[in-house]
Amino acid sequence: MSIVDEDTAPDGAVSGKITLDVSGLEASYGPVEVLRGIDFQVPEGQVVVILGANGAGKTTILRALCGGLAYFKPKGRVLFDGKDITTTDTAEIVRMGMAHVPQGRGTFPELSVDDNMLAGAYTRKDPENLRGDMETYYELFPVLGERRRQHAGSLSGGEQQMLAVARALMSNPRLMLLDEPSLGLAPLVIQSLFRTFADLNRDHHTTMLLVEQNANLALDISSYGYVLEAGTIVLEGTSEELRADPAVQEAYLGA
């Protein structure tokens, strides 16, 4: 059963612009080659998914996009809104409008929920709007609003994930990178979270790149997808095509 019905399914191309254009991306951790030449694109306003099992290289892709120099020497080319960011520093890429929700939540555990949200808005230059935006996202995630003065470290796994997403949204990103947001969460929480992603994309045209093992929900909310295995893209297509593909069904949809 899809969490996204026909009224709310993501529509086709919005503007035709390509927000993220990756070609020939290679990455190695020392002698271990993790990415062996990857090409993919994320059109503006779309949700694109990269499916893959553990160890396929999904997290490495997101790290490479977000300033891989901290971890390895990425080769290839990454264009963000047309600008080459292959070797740009992480903080600068974030200032250009890329928000990364990392695996393992990436919250500031000693800081309050409020302070986490304010930190998310660090790159913004309109302080007068921050409180209003915080309230908007607290309405989207009511449980965060209830706990706004608590330390983020005292929140449950699902709540921390919501906080990480809300914090990324606070920066008004051009592109959101989501690294396995379903990991370690209860099924009901995952459903609710993915429904929120679909809403954000539909109502605000937030461009998203989603990296997931949970193919079912990911294909529900995305319009295009790539399948990653052992560092290479082995299959790509629209989400409908991928869903119908027998290999994908067997490997990722438990058919």
Place this chain on the structure above:
Amino acid sequence: MDLFLNRLFDGFTLGAIYAVVALSLVLIFKATTLINFATGELAALGGYLTFVFWDHWLPIWIAIFCSMALLAVLGGVVERVLIRPFDPSDHLPVVLITLGLAYVILASDQAIFGNQPRGAPSPFPVGPEDYISIGGARLFYYTIGIVATLAVMVGVLFLILNRTKVGLAFRAVSSNVEAARLVGIRTGRTLQFGWAISAAFGALGASLVMSRTNLVPTYMGQLLVFSFAAAALGGLDSLGGALVGGLIVGQVQAVGIGYLQGVPGFAWVQPLSLTFAFLIILIVLLVKPAGLFGTRRVARV
């Protein structure tokens, strides 16, 4: 009773100074998990600078302020030039660097100012009559002044950390440096800010205490042991802990040792204050390494 009160007041004086320097240590440890072994010598440099400015006709508080400003700049330079080039997860090079820096500053102080102790001014009146009488004991203006200064500095630090953007960035970097980068915080500059504040605090502590200890190149290096005990006791990543730790170490030294040396057979205790400070560090590390208020290291999986 009046003897006890005298010792208590003395404990506050010592405790406040230890707390100021402990804050200097904790600011850097909190943000980077590094111990800055040059904390004492940087502070001593601040003390000497204050003395030099005062000696050239500047009023004492202006001299202290200028010294703090210069040390803040120096702290920022140290972070940029000596600390940032190194991999933050490998502590050994930085330990060696800060030790080396300590020796360089010490040697420079010795070369420029010589090893003879020299008397130094105090920003508070320190005459034998400058006290309030309480319960037969003497609460010197010097003590009140130092504790008040500490309170003001803690207040300023609190405001900076909790009400400014750079303070938020500093707390974020202290909490999760990876996530800090992901929200666009320039972690290098933020750490530079932390080093600057830390150095300024050291300069302040050194300037406040130099009238009591006299200026000699090693005077803050020795004090550092007490401040390290205070910081360890309070929790190396807890600013509040540095305050409490400072107070406890100060009181242990003033009241504890003060009384103990009066007990027949225990007069030998007095010169061993330093030893007791080391003992505190040892006991804390053995019994509760995180200190009273520090956070236990929890491995993130």
